[in-house]
Amino acid sequence: MxxxxxxxxxxxxxxxxxLLAVGAYVAGRRIRxxxxxxVPLVMAGMVTGLIHGLIDQxxxxxxxxxxxxxxxxxxxxxxxxxxxxxxxxxxMGAVCAYxxxxxAGSIKTASAEKTKLFWPLTYLLWAxxxxxxxxxxxxxxYVTLELLTLGSVVLIVxxxxxxxxxxxxxxxxxxxxxxxxxxxxxxxxxxxxxxLDMATLGGQLQQDPLTWTAASLMIVGLLxxxxxxxxxxxxxxxxxxxxxxxxxxxxALVVKASFYLVLRLxxxxxxxxxxxxxxxxxxxxxxxxxxxxxxxxxRADRLKTLIAYSTVAQLGYLFLLFPLSSAPAVAKTAWxxxxxxxxSHALAKAAMFLAAGRIQQLxxxxxxxRLTGIGQCAPLALSATALAGVSLIGLPPTGGFAGKWMLLVxxxxxxxxxxxxxxxxxxxxxxxxxxxxxxxxxxxxxxxSQRAPVNWRMELPPFMLGVAAVLIVFLATHVAQLxxxxxxxxxxxxxxxxx
Amino acid sequence: xxxxxxxxxxxxxxxxxxxxxxxAVAHLLRKILALNVMGAGVFMVLIAIAHPxxxxxxxxxxxxxxxxxxxxGIVVAVSATALALALTCRYHAETGRATLPEDxxxxxxxxx
Numbered sequence: 133m134x135x136x137x138x139x140x141x142x143x144x145x146x147x148x149x150x151l152l153a154v155g156a157y158v159a160g161r162r163i164r165x166x167x168x169x170x171v172p173l174v175m176a177g178m179v180t181g182l183i184h185g186l187i188d189q190x191x192x193x194x195x196x197x198x199x200x201x202x203x204x205x206x207x208x209x210x211x212x213x214x215x216x217x218x219x220x221x222x223x224m225g226a227v228c229a230y231x232x233x234x235x236a237g238s239i240k241t242a243s244a245e246k247t248k249l250f251w252p253l254t255y256l257l258w259a260x261x262x263x264x265x266x267x268x269x270x271x272x273x274y275v276t277l278e279l280l281t282l283g284s285v286v287l288i289v290x291x292x293x294x295x296x297x298x299x300x301x302x303x304x305x306x307x308x309x310x311x312x313x314x315x316x317x318x319x320x321x322x323x324x325x326x327x328l329d330m331a332t333l334g335g336q337l338q339q340d341p342l343t344w345t346a347a348s349l350m351i352v353g354l355l356x357x358x359x360x361x362x363x364x365x366x367x368x369x370x371x372x373x374x375x376x377x378x379x380x381x382x383x384a385l386v387v388k389a390s391f392y393l394v395l396r397l398x399x400x401x402x403x404x405x406x407x408x409x410x411x412x413x414x415x416x417x418x419x420x421x422x423x424x425x426x427x428x429x430x431r432a433d434r435l436k437t438l439i440a441y442s443t444v445a446q447l448g449y450l451f452l453l454f455p456l457s458s459a460p461a462v463a464k465t466a467w468x469x470x471x472x473x474x475x476s477h478a479l480a481k482a483a484m485f486l487a488a489g490r491i492q493q494l495x496x497x498x499x500x501x502r503l504t505g506i507g508q509c510a511p512l513a514l515s516a517t518a519l520a521g522v523s524l525i526g527l528p529p530t531g532g533f534a535g536k537w538m539l540l541v542x543x544x545x546x547x548x549x550x551x552x553x554x555x556x557x558x559x560x561x562x563x564x565x566x567x568x569x570x571x572x573x574x575x576x577x578x579x580x581s582q583r584a585p586v587n588w589r590m591e592l593p594p595f596m597l598g599v600a601a602v603l604i605v606f607l608a609t610h611v612a613q614l615x616x617x618x619x620x621x622x623x624x625x626x627x628x629x630x631x
Numbered sequence: 632x633x634x635x636x637x638x639x640x641x642x643x644x645x646x647x648x649x650x651x652x653x654x655a656v657a658h659l660l661r662k663i664l665a666l667n668v669m670g671a672g673v674f675m676v677l678i679a680i681a682h683p684x685x686x687x688x689x690x691x692x693x694x695x696x697x698x699x700x701x702x703x704g705i706v707v708a709v710s711a712t713a714l715a716l717a718l719t720c721r722y723h724a725e726t727g728r729a730t731l732p733e734d735x736x737x738x739x740x741x742x743x
Binding site for chain 1: 639646650653659662663666669670672673676677680694696697700703704707710711714715718719721722725726731732
């Protein structure tokens with residue numbers, strides 16, 4: 133702990149949303165304006181403070197309550213963690229501004245009851261996400277994963293339909309099974325090495341069957357939670373069936389959180405002991421996800437299902453990192469590219485789902501064949517999908533382009549051209565399914581008079597997220613500098629770059 | 632065979648049995664039970680790890696850390712089971728089925 137302030141910000145980033153989750157449940161409507169407007173700004177301020185502390189001081193270890201490992205639990209604050217915290221604040225801020233209007237205008241009744249539960253659960257989710265990004269203790273990570281699953285499941289059920297209950301149940305039982313895989317892995321790691329602290333574990337791992345079993349159990353558990361092909365089947369009904377603000381949180385942040393853990397475990401712990409085919413296998417699953425998700429998105433008959441399958445496809449890209457980073461020369465490029473891609477996907481996908489929620493409300497449904505000409509009713513929401521979509525496809529100048537470009541470069545330079553081919557194919561397919569929606573949305577409408585006034589509270593947040601997904605490319609060098617602080621990257625370049 | 636290995640093998644066995652029945656059985660209540668059996672398996676392994684013969688920390692006696700993990704794990708398992716049961720009740724009340732749509736026929740207690 134080298135700065136008291138940075139440690140304080142980190143504690144508050146978890147503690148404040150947790151307190152407010154309880155507060156929101158007890159106080160209900162009375163603190164609603166605080167939850168909607170003030171807290172996201174305060175959280176953004178704290179993340180900024182944390183980033184400043186990081187740039188001044190380098191990566192931080194924070195020992196909670198002053199207890200040192202092996203008994204205490206540590207938090208590790210580095211560039212990657214703060215980047216995830218920052219994108220969480222952006223998405224959460226947009227969702228908080230959007231949600232009151234969404235629930236007020238929602239077709240189903242009992243929306244008051246729903247909003248009552250939405251806020252405590254959203255803040256619980258926020259606390260769990262922040263704790264997950266900061267934790268450096270494999271068991272503590274298990275607890276945050278469970279919090280995340282439980283919070284997400286209840287949020288899905290807020291949609292109130294029977295389908296959403298079924299989707300939430302499937303997600304819950306699979307999520308619990310995945311967590312138990314992870315926990316079994318943790319138990320085996322502790323049996324071998326007698327510690328749960330990732331920094332302590334890092335240097336100790338041996339190439340033995342017990343470690344391999346532990347690593348496989350933990351990674352497989354997380355892959356189920358990240359919905360990597362072929363364990364993706366729970367995702368589309370859950371993400372498409374949830375209320376729009378919840379879909380945005382799930383697709384943008386919750387699946388990224390378990391991917392973040394895979395990333396952490398792989399690069400901080402398992403990479404030196406993992407056999408080479410493991411990385412190739414993960415990459416192959418990722419490639420299948422890119423193609424299969426895109427094909428299903430092309431066949432989807434509902435807008436939100438289309439966006440949810442797009443998430444399956446885009447998550448596949450993230451796993452191309454593992455084979456690409458096995459070539460030392462390009463490992464860093466691939467790593468930065470994938471994280472940049474994940475960050476811009478979070479912004480773009482949240483924008484897509486929020487805009488889809490607005491479109492669904494205007495059209496009273498989201499079957500694609502009923503959305504003809506919907507662009508005339510909601511021009512701003514449609515523009516938001518356009519900005520976000522351009523980033524998803526990976527056209528310049530967007531964050532998605534920067535990420536995909538770095539993946540392409542890494543693929544070509546390391547001679548693994550087939551992964552580069554997957555990146556290009558995936559981009560084309562993405563363009564295919566998104567243009568399918570846009571072609572319907574901008575077609576001439578049968579009843580052009582139904583133009584609604586712009587609902588700023590519901591259309592501006594997705595639009596701003598779309599703008600952010602584009603603008604991130606202009607900040608790419610700064611983001612890369614931030615990510616390199618404390619990055620687990622001894623190979624291919626200097627591990628820690630002085631800002 | 633020491634007590635430690637016996638417990639550890641028992642734990643892994645429970646985990647495997649739970650996993651098998653989680654995959655093989657469609658009925659939601661039995662799936663939730665299977666998850667609890669898997670959880671019990673993990674907890675058994677953790678308890679075995681804490682055994683003095685095996686204790687990873689060099690201190691004498693029983694290693695307390697795995698016990699703390701099991702306690703936390705039980706809390707998590709109880710809340711997760713409660714949520715799963717509540718959702719199952721609601722799903723059953725709304726549809727009259729106790730299996731998820733693609734998992735099999737809706738009649739009660741059908742295995743596979």
